[in-house]
Amino acid sequence: MSDLELRLATCTYQEFTPNMGTPVRTTAGAPRFPLSYALAGHARLITPTRDLLKIKSRDAYEWGYRRLLNGNTLDNIQRELFAIAGAFDLDTPLVLLCFDRLDRLTPPDDWCHRSMFAAWWTERTGVEVPELGGHRKKSPTSFPAPPAPPTLF
Template identity: 60%
Template sequence: MDLATCTYQEFTPPMGAPIRTTAGHPRFPLAYELAGHARLITPTRELLAQNLPKDAYEFSYRRLLNGQGIHRIHAELAGLAARTGAARLVLLCFDRYDRLKPPNDWCHREFFAKWWLEQTGEEIPELGARSATPPPALF
């Protein structure tokens, strides 16, 4: 199964089938129609309301994923892939993050991608939130 992640704002239809992974629907118009909702990997409203620091959030979110189990999550995503007929599912969220500026920029989709890699050995690329090439070091 081919998975990727992106923000709602940066997604374009050639990337694949847009799949919601957020507790709420986007409150802004989308230029595309969502193909489904991956409920088992969506953070709960209770988890979001806790406003935890990154490490604590990741720990709690991983507990949620482990509680759902890799087999159930895989089955849900495989069902979405079969229903959409798309070559790739793109798991969407609101938060943009800059992978070159940790620890302040992060999102649950980053934690899901790490968890998925640990469980399946399959990487999930981030299609949005690309940082510009860092400037060369000055000596």
């Protein structure tokens, strides 16, 4: 799609701080509380539908959400995310935001669409999407460096 690699991370609206990257809404509803930062856009192609939000079973939700992502296609999702990132520094990750604080959830309910999206994205692109909120995989300042361009002979 592009020679540039799209850098993504995930977090909650509540835990996000501007030093983490460029904030992007991925929720069906907008935050009902004031944010101390401006959102860069709304990633509609990865936003769960209101019908999906009614599903309480993780397996059923994940099946439906992956069906939505696959139907929207990786290429279209990348295009949408690149369009949002285009007005900002591409070296700064887009931080995909939702409401669920993973550190406050207990198994088997310690999941949300952003963690499912991160797994789906990694499976398709090979690029990890770090979680910056509770249950952090990587610190907000330690993003993997973009891969070196291939050497042509």
